[in-house]
Amino acid sequence: MLIDSVAFSFDLSRRAPAIQQPMATWLRVGAASALWILLWWAIVTLLHVPADFLPTPVSVVRKLFTMTYTVTGDGALWVHVGRSLYRFTLGFVLAVFIGVPLGFAMGYVRPLNNLVSPLFEFFRCIPPIAWAPFAMLWFGASIGAQVFVIFTAALPPILINAYKGIKLVDPGLINAARSLGAKPATMLLEVGLPSSLPVLIAGLRIGIANGWMALVGAEIIAGAGTHSGLGFLILVGQDTLQANLAIGAMVLIGAVGVGFDWLFLKLQKRMVRWA
Structure with a gap:
């Protein structure tokens, strides 16, 4: 060696x-x-x-450049990108803080798993965008509606992979920790969490993709009530027959999504070099 x-x-x-x-x-x-x-x-x-059907790449880039210093809705292009990122971050963090502990607990405590699983299986089979109209009724055209839709989209893969990750921990490691007198909390934090990281991070990556797509859909359904966000720009492009604006917003959505996945992949390689 x-x-x-x-x-x-x-x-x-x-x-x-x-x-x-x-x-x-x-x-x-x-x-x-x-x-x-x-x-x-x-x-x-x-x-x-025709340009109103499919504009050229040059037209799309020119429109995006123009949007950086012209106001649409609540502000210029960077305001819309920032609002979408802010909404996404809130919804995704909420899904992580609920999904990871609950998934671990369901994998570790069988009665809790038996109690939560039927409701969760029903919940995860409902498309996230189906919650958007109810979110609008409950929270109005506010940030709460978008955060709730993002949460419903990101939660299932995070919770499932947290559950699978803790269930796939090597029993030999658990027995060794027990033989050394480790308490349940110690086994969970020092044995279960490190061993489940590869599976857990895969679930987080899926949750990021699901949540980001759900955010854009929620912003479109919210319509002019939000006055900001990349989904709002797509809606404006549709209403004003500006295909270059709608496609430009779609290009930004894809670019931000790819950036999220790339950064998370780098984080995964750093955190689980041994996997």
Whole structure:
């Protein structure tokens, strides 16, 4: 083992690919993105597609740039991006603070699992967007409605993976901790939580994607009552026949979602290097 580690430290030929791999990945992603953008531009230009049906990429980029210094609803483009991120963060954090402890408790205490599972199975089969009209009735066109919809979308994968993660802990580790006199809280925090991290983080990544998509839907359903958010911009683009505004907001939604997933993937690699 020592020889292998020394060889790895001094073998530059083995380290070079590891250093070059992120650059190659970015180049592939950039080339593929450029190809799709070029195809989009060619279809619109060669087929003479009307701008109100499908604008060119240049028109979309120009509209987004214009939105950075012009006011729509409650503010410029960055105000809408910030409001959507704020709503999403509140709903997602609420889902984490409820889903992770409840999932662990259900995996650790069988009577609690038997009590909660029937209600949860019913709850998770309802599409999150179906809660939007009720959220509007309960909370009005306020941040509470969007937060509630995000919570309903992000909670199921987080809770399920927390439950699965704690159930998949190696029984040998649990028996070893018991033999050393570990208390239940100690076994949960020092044995169960570290062992379940890979499964738990996978559930958090799914929860992020679900919550972000649900937020945009909730903002669209809320309509002009919110006056802010990326979903609101899509609605404005639809009502004013500005396809470049609607598509620009969709591009931003996708870019922010990809950014979330990329950051969380980096966090996962740092936290569970051993997995």
